[in-house]
Amino acid sequence: MALSNTSDGITRREFFKNTAIKGTTAVALSAGGMAIPVSAQSAKSAKASAGTIREAARQTKVCRTADVVVVGGGPGGIGAALAAARSGADTVLIERYEHLGGMSTGGLVTIIPAMTDINGKQQIAGITQEWIKRLDAREAADYPKKEHWGSRDKKLVEYYRNRSPFYATSNSVGYSAHIDAEVSKCLFQDMMTEAGVKTYLHSWGTEPIMEGNQAKGVIFESKSGRQAVLAKIVIDSTGDGDLLPYTGARFETHIDKALRSSNLSFSYWIDNVDLKKYEQYKKANAKALAEKMREVRKLGGTAGFLTSNLKNQENVVWCFPRYANKSQYDVEELTRVEFLGRKEMMITHDFYKKNVPGFEKSFIVLSNSQLGTRGGRRVVGEYVVTEKDMKNKTPFKDTIAIFPGMDEKNPLMYMPYRCLIPRNVNNMLVACRAFSSDAVTNDAFNLIHHCICLGQAAGTAAAQSVKSRVDLRKIDIGALQSSLKKQGVILP
Amino acid sequence: MTSEGRIYVRLGCFLLAILMLSPFPFWIDSSRVFVQASSFVVIGTILAGGTIWVGSILGLAFAAIALLRKRWFCRYVCPVGLLLDAVSGVRSPAGTWWKRSPPIGEYIVLLTAAGAILGYPLFLWMDPLAFLNNAFSVYRATGVLAVLASLYGIVLLILLQITSGDLWCARICPLGATQDLLGKAGSFCRNFRKSGQVEPGGRTARGKAVWAGRRMFVAVAAGLGLSLAARKIGAARSDHAPLRPPGAIEEHEFTGLCMRCGNCMRACPSGIIHPDAGQSGVLGFLSPVVRFENDYCRNDCHACTTVCPSGALQRLNLEQKNSYVIGTASVDIFLCLWGISECQACVNACPYEAIKIHWDEEAYESFPAVDPAKCNGCGACESVCPSGELKAVKVYTTGSVPPGAAG
Numbered sequence: 047m048a049l050s051n052t053s054d055g056i057t058r059r060e061f062f063k064n065t066a067i068k069g070t071t072a073v074a075l076s077a078g079g080m081a082i083p084v085s086a087q088s089a090k091s092a093k094a095s096a097g098t099i100r101e102a103a104r105q106t107k108v109c110r111t112a113d114v115v116v117v118g119g120g121p122g123g124i125g126a127a128l129a130a131a132r133s134g135a136d137t138v139l140i141e142r143y144e145h146l147g148g149m150s151t152g153g154l155v156t157i158i159p160a161m162t163d164i165n166g167k168q169q170i171a172g173i174t175q176e177w178i179k180r181l182d183a184r185e186a187a188d189y190p191k192k193e194h195w196g197s198r199d200k201k202l203v204e205y206y207r208n209r210s211p212f213y214a215t216s217n218s219v220g221y222s223a224h225i226d227a228e229v230s231k232c233l234f235q236d237m238m239t240e241a242g243v244k245t246y247l248h249s250w251g252t253e254p255i256m257e258g259n260q261a262k263g264v265i266f267e268s269k270s271g272r273q274a275v276l277a278k279i280v281i282d283s284t285g286d287g288d289l290l291p292y293t294g295a296r297f298e299t300h301i302d303k304a305l306r307s308s309n310l311s312f313s314y315w316i317d318n319v320d321l322k323k324y325e326q327y328k329k330a331n332a333k334a335l336a337e338k339m340r341e342v343r344k345l346g347g348t349a350g351f352l353t354s355n356l357k358n359q360e361n362v363v364w365c366f367p368r369y370a371n372k373s374q375y376d377v378e379e380l381t382r383v384e385f386l387g388r389k390e391m392m393i394t395h396d397f398y399k400k401n402v403p404g405f406e407k408s409f410i411v412l413s414n415s416q417l418g419t420r421g422g423r424r425v426v427g428e429y430v431v432t433e434k435d436m437k438n439k440t441p442f443k444d445t446i447a448i449f450p451g452m453d454e455k456n457p458l459m460y461m462p463y464r465c466l467i468p469r470n471v472n473n474m475l476v477a478c479r480a481f482s483s484d485a486v487t488n489d490a491f492n493l494i495h496h497c498i499c500l501g502q503a504a505g506t507a508a509a510q511s512v513k514s515r516v517d518l519r520k521i522d523i524g525a526l527q528s529s530l531k532k533q534g535v536i537l538p
Numbered sequence: 539m540t541s542e543g544r545i546y547v548r549l550g551c552f553l554l555a556i557l558m559l560s561p562f563p564f565w566i567d568s569s570r571v572f573v574q575a576s577s578f579v580v581i582g583t584i585l586a587g588g589t590i591w592v593g594s595i596l597g598l599a600f601a602a603i604a605l606l607r608k609r610w611f612c613r614y615v616c617p618v619g620l621l622l623d624a625v626s627g628v629r630s631p632a633g634t635w636w637k638r639s640p641p642i643g644e645y646i647v648l649l650t651a652a653g654a655i656l657g658y659p660l661f662l663w664m665d666p667l668a669f670l671n672n673a674f675s676v677y678r679a680t681g682v683l684a685v686l687a688s689l690y691g692i693v694l695l696i697l698l699q700i701t702s703g704d705l706w707c708a709r710i711c712p713l714g715a716t717q718d719l720l721g722k723a724g725s726f727c728r729n730f731r732k733s734g735q736v737e738p739g740g741r742t743a744r745g746k747a748v749w750a751g752r753r754m755f756v757a758v759a760a761g762l763g764l765s766l767a768a769r770k771i772g773a774a775r776s777d778h779a780p781l782r783p784p785g786a787i788e789e790h791e792f793t794g795l796c797m798r799c800g801n802c803m804r805a806c807p808s809g810i811i812h813p814d815a816g817q818s819g820v821l822g823f824l825s826p827v828v829r830f831e832n833d834y835c836r837n838d839c840h841a842c843t844t845v846c847p848s849g850a851l852q853r854l855n856l857e858q859k860n861s862y863v864i865g866t867a868s869v870d871i872f873l874c875l876w877g878i879s880e881c882q883a884c885v886n887a888c889p890y891e892a893i894k895i896h897w898d899e900e901a902y903e904s905f906p907a908v909d910p911a912k913c914n915g916c917g918a919c920e921s922v923c924p925s926g927e928l929k930a931v932k933v934y935t936t937g938s939v940p941p942g943a944a945g
Contacts, residue, residue, distance in 0.1 A: 157879075200832055207924045208926070210879075211875055211879050211881050211883075211924040211925075212879065214924065215881070215883055215886075215922075215924070216883060216886070216887065216922055217833075217921065217922055302897070303897035303899075303904060304894065304895040304896060304897040304904050305895065305904075306880050306882065306895070308904070309904070328926070328927075329927070332926070332927045332928050333928065336870075336872060336873055336928055339872050339873065340872040343872055348877065348878065349872055349873075349877065349878070350875065350877065350878040351878060352878065352879060365878065366878050366879065366880075367877070367878075368877055368880075368903075370897075370902050370903055370904065452886050453886045453887070
């Protein structure tokens with residue numbers, strides 16, 4: 047497991063520049079933040095990056111103090127903020143978009159896959175289950191019936207597989223849900239309000255406030271300007287570990303291009319599709335349809351989609367095109383893919399409308415308000431979860447979550463609390479897909495429900511640390527686990 | 539032995555046969571040994587493959603008895619014979635129009651034996667014990683075709699019995715005819731030793747003998763010719779041959795040596811072996827093919843390779859079976875769901891790590907791809923592929939992977 051170059055001795059300026067400079071010599075910056083002119087740059091990249099500037103020192107308003115501040119209102123942040131607040135900590139949540147839910151709402155990743163293991167036993171519950179229960183109350187979730195989980199009955203598997211490939215990923219039916227993004231946004235804000243989380247939307251948490259290696263709070267930008275929240279514990283739930291470059295924490299960034307998580311996605315929904323007509327056509331002309339899919343892909347479009355399956359959404363399909371990229375936190379790449387995604391969305395829809403029966407009167411109803419990201423920085427924590435741990439049959443002593451494994455040989459994956467604690471930094475937890483792991487393990491366990499689990503554990507641990515005034519590394523693990531169990535988390 | 543005594547022996551043999559073929563056999567190898575009790579099958583397979591198993595001893599023993607006692611197996615042992623007699627008993631014997639017809643069965647045996655020498659025993663599938671054995675596969679049959687494929691032999695025999703009386707037993711049955719030929723050979727040898735004469739008696743008899751000899755010669759020649767032709771047809775098709783169960787010998791010999799006894803289909807716990815209708819041409823009609831739409835060839839099982847009575851499926855141990863190449867998987871990236879739902883079902887299902895997500899720098903894209911060196915065509919990937927009716931990952935006969943699917 048090799049650490050990438052960027053993870054060693056990175057500074058904040060360099061982080062900013064990294065996104066702009068590619069293929070040029072890395073720039074050395076002095077510890078004091080003195081800007082040194084960029085050397086050995088080609089004329090072309092010099093245009094892209096004209097060295098650095100020194101910003102003036104300034105006074106920043108502290109808008110609030112709290113026990114716990116959570117940066118990022120995606121699945122990890124939701125888990126963390128809710129668990130912290132419910133465990134009695136005064137909690138602030140900072141979210142850059144106008145909604146909560148991150149990938150699960152704004153990213154239109156409206157699928158929570160694989161909450162059961164291969165035997166159909168539910169392994170992921172906690173806040174994820176609470177969310178689905180609330181969605182159920184509004185008839186805004188679709189998933190295989192509980193009595194069918196784990197069934198290997200061929201007809202059932204075939205039925206659910208036709209509904210969604212996520213409902214039967216191997217040869218058995220599992221608990222995976224399609225969910226409604228808009229209802230989820232509402233539910234999440236309800237849950238925050240009920241738990242008493244002070245939430246800031248439209249607020250981009252950009253930088254932790256550090257005192258040596260102690261995290262003291264976070265600075266965020268918004269229409270109200272640059273403000274600070276001071277807190278006893280800072281939880282980075284930014285997904286990409288956006289706070290990490292400003293701390294002493296090390297992190298890794300390399301993701302093998304063959305891994306799922308190396309792709310960005312640009313998701314969108316097509317409405318008013320006559321799916322019955324489409325299904326009939328597909329049944330009678332499977333080969334012709336396959337030929338058309340070949341064609342649309344050659345044009346640059348996307349072949350295939352998932353059906354929404356949600357109540358009263360019988361005419362809605364979901365498209366999830368993937369985009370390979372150099373980095374998922376490089377603003378140039380993000381812009382490139384955003385442009386490309388929209389362009390190819392039009393190509394795809396035009397083709398479907400013209401060539402695929404059932405799509406004649408369809409229209410694009412929605413595209414993701416946040417680009418779909420799958421992998422960014424990964425913190426180097428007190429424990430790095432690796433491929434080896436996927437084969438681990440005995441739980442860690444500090445297991446805070448169980449994830450259904452990838453195959454029959456490795457049915458369960460135990461997650462240790464230590465993989466949330468960055469090395470060399472105090473009063474900080476990483477509760478999102480940036481948890482401490484190698485690329486392969488991260489690829490397997492960085493989905494929405496995984497992040498909620500990690501968040502829930504981090505939030506609970508943070509509240510416990512605040513309450514008992516014990517360092518995050520030294521909290522009573524038994525108490526943490528029993529508290530999680532009380533919250534409905536499934537533990538060994 | 540009195541005829542009453544004989545009936546008890548026959549009933550006993552019949553019950554034993556039922557026991558051997560029942561879904562809950564008392565002996566794991568019983569259905570294989572059952573078919574090997576046929577001298578026709580054993581002689582055919584030995585001529586074709588040169589392999590002798592412990593089970594073959596039974597067939598050879600009955601062959602030895604046939605040298606001395608005319609159709610002893612038919613009279614005392616054959617369960618099919620008893621079944622057909624019972625059919626006649628229920629319904630009084632029908633037509634005897636065939637009484638003056640030539641001994642078709644003997645020609646069948648000669649053709650088969652001659653073909654067997656070239657590795658293609660033409661009519662091995664006509665063995666009555668294989669018919670009966672096959673009928674007992676019906677409880678594992680899925681689909682109308684599979685039911686028909688398992689019952690066709692025994693149903694035909696019963697229909698023949700109802701319409702034409704003993705036609706099968708007396709004139710067609712190659713197992714009976716094998717005994718007849720052995721009996722003739724036996725008495726010829728005995729006479730030869732007694733009299734020292736090659737030819738027995740008068741002109742007419744001699745003429746008959748010469749005539750019979752000629753016919754035999756023609757039959758043998760025809761058998762050689764036909765089997766050569768069949769092998770040639772099979773060889774021409776071998777690139778497009780259907781997927782065969784593990785242990786299958788070369789396609790151009792397989793369709794001949796396989797007698798459609800149904801043992802492999804019955805033995806397969808995954809139920810992936812099916813009778814073929816069309817994929818392998820006329821010569822391969824009802825021969826076993828492997829399909830992965832529901833399940834795959836498990837890497838802890840080699841059952842089918844242990845039950846074949848003819849050696850069309852070679853006996854393989856588990857390790858040999860897992861390295862036997864049934865076919866090669868290939869991914870059609872245009873049907874693959876990796877692109878739309880991050881599906882990696884095939885990657886996770888492959889027991890041999892032969893499918894991995896592959897990054898293509900040129901296309902700036904990643905997709906599942908198969909490493910043919912690691913793939914044995916077990917079909918785990920195909921069976922889990924959720925892409926719908928047209929599977930994105932499919933196992934193809936090695937060497938016939940379509941260019942469109944090269945992924």
